[in-house]
Amino acid sequence: MNALEDLARLLKKLPGMGEKSALRLSYHLIKTEPSFNKALGEKIATLQDRIHPCPVCGSYTEDDICRFCSSDDRDRSQLCIVEQAQDVVSISQAGIYNGLFHVLGGAINPLNGIGPAQLSFKTLLKRIDEGSFKEIIIATNPTEEGDTTALYIKQILRDREGLTVSRLASGLPIGGDLGYVDKTTLARSLRGRIKL
Amino acid sequence: MNALEDLARLLKKLPGMGEKSALRLSYHLIKTEPSFNKALGEKIATLQDRIHPCPVCGSYTEDDICRFCSSDDRDRSQLCIVEQAQDVVSISQAGIYNGLFHVLGGAINPLNGIGPAQLSFKTLLKRIDEGSFKEIIIATNPTEEGDTTALYIKQILRDREGLTVSRLASGLPIGGDLGYVDKTTLARSLRGRIKL
Numbered sequence: 176m177n178a179l180e181d182l183a184r185l186l187k188k189l190p191g192m193g194e195k196s197a198l199r200l201s202y203h204l205i206k207t208e209p210s211f212n213k214a215l216g217e218k219i220a221t222l223q224d225r226i227h228p229c230p231v232c233g234s235y236t237e238d239d240i241c242r243f244c245s246s247d248d249r250d251r252s253q254l255c256i257v258e259q260a261q262d263v264v265s266i267s268q269a270g271i272y273n274g275l276f277h278v279l280g281g282a283i284n285p286l287n288g289i290g291p292a293q294l295s296f297k298t299l300l301k302r303i304d305e306g307s308f309k310e311i312i313i314a315t316n317p318t319e320e321g322d323t324t325a326l327y328i329k330q331i332l333r334d335r336e337g338l339t340v341s342r343l344a345s346g347l348p349i350g351g352d353l354g355y356v357d358k359t360t361l362a363r364s365l366r367g368r369i370k371l
Numbered sequence: 372m373n374a375l376e377d378l379a380r381l382l383k384k385l386p387g388m389g390e391k392s393a394l395r396l397s398y399h400l401i402k403t404e405p406s407f408n409k410a411l412g413e414k415i416a417t418l419q420d421r422i423h424p425c426p427v428c429g430s431y432t433e434d435d436i437c438r439f440c441s442s443d444d445r446d447r448s449q450l451c452i453v454e455q456a457q458d459v460v461s462i463s464q465a466g467i468y469n470g471l472f473h474v475l476g477g478a479i480n481p482l483n484g485i486g487p488a489q490l491s492f493k494t495l496l497k498r499i500d501e502g503s504f505k506e507i508i509i510a511t512n513p514t515e516e517g518d519t520t521a522l523y524i525k526q527i528l529r530d531r532e533g534l535t536v537s538r539l540a541s542g543l544p545i546g547g548d549l550g551y552v553d554k555t556t557l558a559r560s561l562r563g564r565i566k567l
Contacts, residue, residue: 177422177431177432178414178433181414182414186411189396189399190395190396196387199457202455203385204418205431211384212415212419214381215382215412216413216414216416216418218374218412221374222375222378222401223401225373226374226375226401235373235401261394261395
């Protein structure tokens with residue numbers, strides 16, 4: 176086995192990478208500028224030495240505390256709860272949310288052995304107790320597990336006074352076509368219809 | 372910009388990798404076993420230090436001469452001409468060819484400034500002159516450029532006596548469905564129909 180096949184064997188383990196595409200990528204890399212490969216390789220090899228979860232919110236950072244939690248410019252009355260750290264990036268890029276984040280580390284999924292104890296609910300409640308939040312925005316995925324998790328959060332927060340709990344709207348994706356939208360999404364967009 | 376976005380920025384330059392998939396892959400890597408990332412990163416970074424084109428046929432190798440050219444078990448009367456080094460792997464994996472290979476390094480494409488001089492025809496003719504080949508199998512792609520290149524090879528070899536020149540058959544892919552095959556492929560499979 177030579178270095179190319181060796182590389183393809185590792186690349187094949189990445190998500191969405193089949194045997195053919197792994198080999199094609201290896202052959203692409205061998206024709207690439209060597210300095211690019213050196214940079215990419217070094218970044219992959221050292222990624223976990225440089226990045227770790229923020230001890231406050233759970234999103235990834237190179238610093239002691241992440242840029243959201245340590246920022247003075249963010250609205251500390253809003254907390255957005257997401258399943259995964261990458262969701263923080265997506266919501267942050269949407270450009271209209273300026274509050275803080277909390278990463279659960281997944282969604283409640285009893286069949287896979289993930290209950291509330293496996294997710295970061297303890298630190299979530301501690302943050303809410305010690306913080307000055309007025310609104311909790313649940314941004315779990317619109318899936319069965321995300322729905323269960325959203326309901327669970329709503330329930331554990333039901334006795335907190337002065338705390339609004341909301342969830343991201345589900346409905347038609349912008350630019351979508353009614354004819355191609357699945358019926359569950361359509362049902363949700365009907366149930367959540369907005370008065371004009 | 373942190374290490375994750377930094378990595379995503381580089382990954383985005385790989386073929387078939389969009390902004391979202393580059394970010395998703397970065398987040399996948401941060402949850403991966405660190406030893407895997409170290410191995411993958413090192414292989415990417417050192418790929419071109421370990422691999423170089425075989426001076427005889429042009430396929431990639433870690434040795435002075437590639438395993439095909441240096442093998443005693445291969446049929447030295449057959450030479451298969453391919454466009455790219457990865458085509459050597461594909462044909463070799465098909466499992467029925469046991470001859471030698473020659474990598475052109477591309478196909479004739481005047482619009483992109485690639486003429487015969489930019490491809491390895493000089494070493495090809497030298498190999499044919501000095502070797503003991505009886506059959507040349509042209510395995511360029513079934514594209515306009517591949518067709519042009521095949522015709523060109525046929526022409527420069529037309530005066531060699533005792534040399535059979537053939538080309539890979541084009542036609543219906545195995546397991547394919549007539550209804551989904553494009554008309555050019557269908558036309559080729561009709562023109563190249565085989566008597567039973």
